[in-house]
Amino acid sequence: MKIFKQTKRKQSPEVVIVTGLDLYKNKPDFITKIIHNRVDYSTSHKGYGVYIRYSQEFLPNLKEFNNDLKWGKLFIIREAMMAFPNAKYFWYLDESSIILQKNIDLRKHVLKTESLEPIILRDQPISLNNGVIKTYKRNKAEDIEFIISQDSEKLNTDSFIIKNSPTSKGLIEFWMNSLFRRYINFNNDDTKALSHILQWHPVLLSKTAIVPNRSILSLHYDKHDYQHGDFVVNIKGCEERGNCYKLLKDYWKIFQGEKENISFN
Numbered sequence: 542m543k544i545f546k547q548t549k550r551k552q553s554p555e556v557v558i559v560t561g562l563d564l565y566k567n568k569p570d571f572i573t574k575i576i577h578n579r580v581d582y583s584t585s586h587k588g589y590g591v592y593i594r595y596s597q598e599f600l601p602n603l604k605e606f607n608n609d610l611k612w613g614k615l616f617i618i619r620e621a622m623m624a625f626p627n628a629k630y631f632w633y634l635d636e637s638s639i640i641l642q643k644n645i646d647l648r649k650h651v652l653k654t655e656s657l658e659p660i661i662l663r664d665q666p667i668s669l670n671n672g673v674i675k676t677y678k679r680n681k682a683e684d685i686e687f688i689i690s691q692d693s694e695k696l697n698t699d700s701f702i703i704k705n706s707p708t709s710k711g712l713i714e715f716w717m718n719s720l721f722r723r724y725i726n727f728n729n730d731d732t733k734a735l736s737h738i739l740q741w742h743p744v745l746l747s748k749t750a751i752v753p754n755r756s757i758l759s760l761h762y763d764k765h766d767y768q769h770g771d772f773v774v775n776i777k778g779c780e781e782r783g784n785c786y787k788l789l790k791d792y793w794k795i796f797q798g799e800k801e802n803i804s805f806n
Contacts, residue, residue, distance in 0.1 A: 663679075
């Protein structure tokens, strides 16, 4: 962290990694490693920045959310956009997610037109439960401003990339609107709110790309389990099993280039 802060920057980072941390959910050792993970990845490539905040800082804004910290990510992203007004992209990465492949540059991996074009899931249901509204068949990669993946049931907001543009800023403001936060059918669920927005607002849907989940987030506890060489893994669900720190240490070894030895229990 000290080296990262001392790094001289002559210009704004092109990509900012944004993470919200729950001060009370995980132990200090876990939090430290998650921060180190982002910082270490960012210093491995030119043009990256890191923006990390505690979700509890936004509790005054979350009162009408019943203090549900899931919604805190939206406030944190908005703050990141203010802190880095000249950045091109913001990559929100949940605190339960671990970057594994330090050598993979997100820009070349997903953000370049030639990389994004072949992996866009066109004519893909927004909601996997009903499949009525789908992504457009003729979306062009150069027009995409919001990139997200799905798990086996729904959109996954634990990892998504948003372009720094008026449309994207409008999406964030719209997404965090109190009408969505309070709507009983969303059950205080930011993911359901996002699905609703994309299904009912064609302009925003036209700027959105759903990509295969393993391209920006493999899931440890899902049928899409992590596979060797994947870019990022999410270990959400480890709290119920009591093995969060063990999994973090196991995946940390992969991040450090050590031999893989993962238990999927």
